[in-house]
Amino acid sequence: MCLGIPGKVVEIFDEGGLKMGHIDYGGTQNKACLEYVPEIEIGQYTIIHAGFAISIIDEEEAQQSYAAWLEVADAAEKAGIDLFGEEAGENR
Amino acid sequence: MKYLDEFRNPEIAHQILGKIRATVTRPWVIMEICGGQTHSIIRNGIDQLLPEEITLVHGPGCPVCVTPLEMIDQAIAIASRSEVIFTSFGDMLRVPGSDKDLLQVKSEGFDVRTVYSPLEAVDQARQNPGKEVVFFAVGFETTAPGNAMAIHQAAQEGLTNFSELVSHVLVPPAMEALLSSPSNRVQGYLAAGHVCAVMGWWEYEPIAEKFKVPIVPTGFEPVDILEGILLIVEQLEAGKHDVVNQYLRAVKRNGNQPAQALVNEIFEITDRKWRGIGTIPASGFQIRDQYAAFDAGRKFSVGDIHPNESPDCISGLVLQGLKKPIECPAFDKICTPQHPLGATMVSSEGACAAYYHYHKIRIPSA
Ligand code: SF4
Numbered sequence: 466m467c468l469g470i471p472g473k474v475v476e477i478f479d480e481g482g483l484k485m486g487h488i489d490y491g492g493t494q495n496k497a498c499l500e501y502v503p504e505i506e507i508g509q510y511t512i513i514h515a516g517f518a519i520s521i522i523d524e525e526e527a528q529q530s531y532a533a534w535l536e537v538a539d540a541a542e543k544a545g546i547d548l549f550g551e552e553a554g555e556n557r
Numbered sequence: 558m559k560y561l562d563e564f565r566n567p568e569i570a571h572q573i574l575g576k577i578r579a580t581v582t583r584p585w586v587i588m589e590i591c592g593g594q595t596h597s598i599i600r601n602g603i604d605q606l607l608p609e610e611i612t613l614v615h616g617p618g619c620p621v622c623v624t625p626l627e628m629i630d631q632a633i634a635i636a637s638r639s640e641v642i643f644t645s646f647g648d649m650l651r652v653p654g655s656d657k658d659l660l661q662v663k664s665e666g667f668d669v670r671t672v673y674s675p676l677e678a679v680d681q682a683r684q685n686p687g688k689e690v691v692f693f694a695v696g697f698e699t700t701a702p703g704n705a706m707a708i709h710q711a712a713q714e715g716l717t718n719f720s721e722l723v724s725h726v727l728v729p730p731a732m733e734a735l736l737s738s739p740s741n742r743v744q745g746y747l748a749a750g751h752v753c754a755v756m757g758w759w760e761y762e763p764i765a766e767k768f769k770v771p772i773v774p775t776g777f778e779p780v781d782i783l784e785g786i787l788l789i790v791e792q793l794e795a796g797k798h799d800v801v802n803q804y805l806r807a808v809k810r811n812g813n814q815p816a817q818a819l820v821n822e823i824f825e826i827t828d829r830k831w832r833g834i835g836t837i838p839a840s841g842f843q844i845r846d847q848y849a850a851f852d853a854g855r856k857f858s859v860g861d862i863h864p865n866e867s868p869d870c871i872s873g874l875v876l877q878g879l880k881k882p883i884e885c886p887a888f889d890k891i892c893t894p895q896h897p898l899g900a901t902m903v904s905s906e907g908a909c910a911a912y913y914h915y916h917k918i919r920i921p922s923a
Contacts, residue, residue: 468593468777468906469699469751471560481710483676491559498676501702501816510560512754512807515646515696516674517703519816520754520807522560527806531563534780538568 469514471522474499474507488513560806564778573783574606577790584610585793586742587786588735588878590728591749592619592906593777599911601779611786614742614878615911617731618749620696621648621904622876623831626864628724629654632693634859635722636662636669641857642685644678645693647671648904653897655865675700675707675721682711682719691853694721698752701725701842702816705823708844708851720853725842726829728752729760734837736768740879745789747782748774750804757812761800769798776804823848832900833873872899875908882909889913 472488477499479485484499488511495513499505502518510522589595595615598604604613617623633654636643643659650659650671663669668688672678678692694704704721711719728749735741748761753774761772771792775785785803792799802808820842829841844852869887874880882888882901892898894910901907905914 468596469754473559482713483706483710491561495673498674498703498706500706501813501819503815512751514699514751515703516676517706519699519702519751519813523806527560527563530784530805531566531569534569534572534784535566538566538572 469512469519471510472497472513473510474505474518477505477507486518488518561778564776564780566780570779570783573780573787577611577783577787578608580787580790580794581608581610582794584612585744585790586612586614586878587745587747587789588614588616588743589747589775589782590616590618590732591747591752591777592622592904592908592911593751594747594749594775594782595619595908596906596911597777597779598782599908599915602915603779603782607786611790613786615875615881615908616735616746616878617831617834617876618697618728618752619901619904619906619908620700620726621652622872622900622907623726623834624649624652624695624724624900625830625832626655626866627830627862628695628722629658630862630864631854631859632722633657633659633662634862635691635853635857637665637667638689638857639667640689642668642670642681642688642690643693644670644672644681644690646673646695648906649693649695651897651903652900653867653903655863675703676710679707679710679716679719682716683714686718688718689856690719691857692719692721694723694725697726697728697749698756698820699749699754701820701824702755702813705819708823708848709819711851712848717850720851720856721844722853723824723842723844724829725824726831727826727840727842729764730837730840731831731834732761732772733764733768734834734840735877736764736770738877740877743770743878745770745793746772747785747789748772748800750774750776750781750808753802753804753808753812755813755816757810758800758802758808759810765798765800771798772800774800774802774804774808776807831876833876867898870899872901872909875901882912883916885909
């Protein structure tokens, strides 16, 4: 129940007076309530938790932290070990 | 998928692991609070990749696991009324009560429905004016905004047949309770990223200061978790105890203000019993008197409930990080996800279930 997942807002609409949106999770779509992220716009990514957007993903922060690590990884010798390559949810 | 794949990048994970190995010189015990993180750690084998100095212990951050047995029994009593449509997130249906679970109530012919959002439960109330629709409002600070919105909506529309059975728990008081316990082993916390997305992380500063433990709000992907561990180990080795935010892309210091505002409008803080742990002062939300009409606990008098916990289950110790699931004599013997004795075996976020699904084959000796 606590597994919030990131998704992209592809549509925004009103339902019963609430700001709602369709969220795309890399192919599958679902409806979520956007009332708690009133400033969100189509195309932005958000964390959805039990049908509610709880946070807009800060693209700049995401890119910065990723880029910083990527630099470290690129600079180092490639280890070539696929530690986390398996599909999510698959048993090992 | 954007914002997932990057944070599963094995090259980066490898680099962070290297940094952790280079930093650590002494044994440290770190607790991840959130069951979502426990799941990710065990599924990805992160605990096995870390240097042996670092012990990860799994915290009480699974709402399915800590909802007290009395509450499950109350839910079962309310769901067993012919006028009620009982709605819940799916993972609560299999939590064992004293003598049955909600799925059994459903199989007895009562109306128990799974919903994905509490707003769907409000919708059921709209569509079934002759029925009482009850939503089982469990969870941490992450689900509270949604559950508050459902009551707000029902109140706005004047719905009189919607109510919530509330068993909300709050993370910071539980972290404090664990640190205050004489048996505490925890020296650093990975704080639950999505709880912090809602509530912010300013609440952790006094806890870090008082107990001299570093606290790092952390995301859920392997790279996030490894970076969170690195940020803790660096502090432990340097004798520091600050709150440092790893989950920068989703968490701000003050959290989500509109969500906090509505949560405060509908709920107030109360003492709350945690399954397996006991009562923790000021560790839960209950519905304010003003919204009592939407409180299923007050609407349906369910009589005296005397819960009956399985004597074989040590989930209380598991939830406090004092025992690992594999140390439980019942684990994978009389207790499995198909026949769970305790709630920690039910939810995928429960430590026992995570070990059952991903870990047991990799344990050298139990
Ligand atoms: S393995 Fe089963 S019986 Fe043992 S602590 Fe976990 S839930 Fe309880």
